[in-house]
Amino acid sequence: MEFPTWLRSRGGKIHPELDLFHTLGSGDRGVVARSDIAEGELLLLLPIDCAIYMPTEEEFNKRPDAFPAAVRYLRESHPGLSPFLATTLVLMSEVTRGSASPWAAYVATLPPSCPDCLLNWSDEEKQELEGTSLEQSGPDPAADVYRRHVAPIVAARSDLWPGLGLRAEAAEGGAEAREEASGPGLRAFLRAAGLVQSRAFHLEAENWVSGAKEICQLEGGGTQVFLLPGIDMINHSHNPARRNAHLERLNLAQAAAAKLLEAAAAEAAAGAAADADAAAAAAGGHVEAFFVMRADKPIKAGEEVLHTYGNLSDAQLLQTYGFVDSDDAFLRNQPAAAAAAAASSGPSPKKRAKAGQAAANGGGGDDDGSGYRNPYNAALVPWTVVEEVCTGLLRSMDQAPSGSLQRAKRDFLAAAGVLQAAAPDSTQFVLLAQEPLPDELTTAVQVLLMTKDEFQELRREFGGGEPKAAAAGGTSGKAKAGAAAAKAGGGKARGKGGKGGKAAAAAGDDDDGSAGAAGSSSSLPKLSLGTALLTEDEDFAEMVCIASLQVLEACMERYPTSVKDDVRLLRTADCVGRERLAVRVRLGEKDVLQLAKKAVVELMRRLRDGGGAAAAKEEEEEDDGEEGDSEESGSEADEGEGEGKEERGAGRRAPKRQRRGLGAEGGEDGSGSGDDEEGEEEEEGDGLLLGSDDSEKVGYGAEEYDDGIGEAHDRGKAHEAPKDD
Numbered sequence: 001m002e003f004p005t006w007l008r009s010r011g012g013k014i015h016p017e018l019d020l021f022h023t024l025g026s027g028d029r030g031v032v033a034r035s036d037i038a039e040g041e042l043l044l045l046l047p048i049d050c051a052i053y054m055p056t057e058e059e060f061n062k063r064p065d066a067f068p069a070a071v072r073y074l075r076e077s078h079p080g081l082s083p084f085l086a087t088t089l090v091l092m093s094e095v096t097r098g099s100a101s102p103w104a105a106y107v108a109t110l111p112p113s114c115p116d117c118l119l120n121w122s123d124e125e126k127q128e129l130e131g132t133s134l135e136q137s138g139p140d141p142a143a144d145v146y147r148r149h150v151a152p153i154v155a156a157r158s159d160l161w162p163g164l165g166l167r168a169e170a171a172e173g174g175a176e177a178r179e180e181a182s183g184p185g186l187r188a189f190l191r192a193a194g195l196v197q198s199r200a201f202h203l204e205a206e207n208w209v210s211g212a213k214e215i216c217q218l219e220g221g222g223t224q225v226f227l228l229p230g231i232d233m234i235n236h237s238h239n240p241a242r243r244n245a246h247l248e249r250l251n252l253a254q255a256a257a258a259k260l261l262e263a264a265a266a267e268a269a270a271g272a273a274a275d276a277d278a279a280a281a282a283a284g285g286h287v288e289a290f291f292v293m294r295a296d297k298p299i300k301a302g303e304e305v306l307h308t309y310g311n312l313s314d315a316q317l318l319q320t321y322g323f324v325d326s327d328d329a330f331l332r333n334q335p336a337a338a339a340a341a342a343a344s345s346g347p348s349p350k351k352r353a354k355a356g357q358a359a360a361n362g363g364g365g366d367d368d369g370s371g372y373r374n375p376y377n378a379a380l381v382p383w384t385v386v387e388e389v390c391t392g393l394l395r396s397m398d399q400a401p402s403g404s405l406q407r408a409k410r411d412f413l414a415a416a417g418v419l420q421a422a423a424p425d426s427t428q429f430v431l432l433a434q435e436p437l438p439d440e441l442t443t444a445v446q447v448l449l450m451t452k453d454e455f456q457e458l459r460r461e462f463g464g465g466e467p468k469a470a471a472a473g474g475t476s477g478k479a480k481a482g483a484a485a486a487k488a489g490g491g492k493a494r495g496k497g498g499k500g501g502k503a504a505a506a507a508g509d510d511d512d513g514s515a516g517a518a519g520s521s522s523s524l525p526k527l528s529l530g531t532a533l534l535t536e537d538e539d540f541a542e543m544v545c546i547a548s549l550q551v552l553e554a555c556m557e558r559y560p561t562s563v564k565d566d567v568r569l570l571r572t573a574d575c576v577g578r579e580r581l582a583v584r585v586r587l588g589e590k591d592v593l594q595l596a597k598k599a600v601v602e603l604m605r606r607l608r609d610g611g612g613a614a615a616a617k618e619e620e621e622e623d624d625g626e627e628g629d630s631e632e633s634g635s636e637a638d639e640g641e642g643e644g645k646e647e648r649g650a651g652r653r654a655p656k657r658q659r660r661g662l663g664a665e666g667g668e669d670g671s672g673s674g675d676d677e678e679g680e681e682e683e684e685g686d687g688l689l690l691g692s693d694d695s696e697k698v699g700y701g702a703e704e705y706d707d708g709i710g711e712a713h714d715r716g717k718a719h720e721a722p723k724d725d
């Protein structure tokens, strides 16, 4: 049966003017309009029982026979599998069952694999991702998960996964499957995993009957993974200028209200809102929910239908879907690079505002022909690097902290929500193009650079209860800690207050400030130092900025290639396929690190000059052709740091002598001051554009499942991603 016939026979609808399987110029397939489609028109309607997914308990209990046999088996025998792996196994079952599968018409629409998603990269190809957030170590997780989890399940039920030739053998602790390293089972699994990874929709479980945004508790927790036939033919664009469709899910009553059901079903749904079963029966079975794709705007004949897969960085898109969003042209285009380099070295606030606005509107660049840049790109900064750099800096000043003080600081930061509570040493700070200098990073640097007395004072002042008022003025450790505590109290609290505060205060009695058991408590409010301490103490501010620059430089050095090398590679015709994808990911991350360096330099200058009427001064200086100290407040960097309103009005300060033995020109390692930094940017000449600031950060679920593959292959695992807007 042809796919459209199959879909319609199950109550679905396809817009008559849509070519669902159009071959695009790129060779890929996509959905294209055959003639003009008006805004709001229905493109695809998919009853939920056409989808392949693991139901919630409630969904399953309502109609157990409606689900594939593999769903029933996995629910009963392997309830601890992640939604990702369970869905992969169900798809694998439908694929291996061939024409016997009720989803055969859908299976026939699927491509042979997701060719470029990370699952399919060889170890040699993955080396191109060294230094990036996608760098992997250890055994290949997919093959490993297959051997440990999938093969035994498949071998035990060859009726559900026929034709794979796996034999179950008794082994200590359960069945063990025997198969050649690259046998048909592994190949079938890798294909199904790649397809689920690149085509599935990750949605919060919802009560389909009430339609209320009431989240059902999945057995494993977290989101449900849906394969949506037909809808999964639509390609991604986050560029608002290009995307033109969006997905909704409706319950029966909502679908009836939207006039999406046949007359009898609509009548039943309207008349029997309380009796969802009756309405569902009238709708032609037990369908209780629908996925609906609509046109967001008019779509012209010949235009591709596009929707967004989420606010994902290029690394996340590559990992999951095998492509990146930034235009190749953006990265290699000489005029764009030059424009970006100019932007990096300090355009006027007006120009920066324009660039920021362009990015906020969807990445920027397109309007002037320089190509689209993914505004959701991100870079990771490991805590271990931050700790190493700060310790090195203190050591160079003969102020090396004791091991116990270092541990105390780490434990305190973990308890205060700056580092991961469970595994502080594995913490990676996420720098986003839109927020290149996160407060967590500058907070960690500040704490690490505090003297023992300052740290003890901070801990005494910082508690879970009401923050103590900051001591007015002064640059003593006491004032510093007080200001910090005041700022922390204003931040988002996580966990309960009083207990953690007492614990921290009690722990502060230790000689070296070690937090002991209290330090590992995660019940403190979140510590957010902002720039209050930096405005109090210029020397400290200088140290913090220099250490931050050194950290960013160290992160830059983790990549085996320089920005220049990457741009050069992109300009050659030889750099193709996966190598080219890797270069584009590298450049996107380095771009974010450059933005962060620039934000530090701007912060440094702003603190040094005290804000004032900097914007006007900057304009003047720019007109005079001076570059030097022209990047004070009023720029998007201020906003990007998410702080500093109070600092901006602080008035001009006279530069002070360093009391900590650091020159403004940088430490011994030559990481340099802002001027050095700028020189370096000019020398690199790589220039990548400024970020936008239009989104919040949110992490994808970090659920624990038996298999672990849900974690390894869930989208967005490369790092936290901004929430969809």
Ligand SMILES: C[S@@+](CC[C@H](N)C(=O)[O-])C[C@H]1O[C@@H](n2cnc3c(N)ncnc32)[C@H](O)[C@@H]1O
Binding pocket: 028, 029, 030, 110, 111, 114, 115, 198, 199, 232, 233, 234, 235, 236, 237, 320, 321, 322, 323, 324
């Ligand atoms: C959900 S499927 C979309 C349909 C797919 N093009 C097909 O032929 O079956 C997702 C896959 O489409 C491709 N894709 C989607 N959006 C893309 C884009 N903007 N650029 C390049 N490839 C894209 C990638 O291969 C991705 O893994």
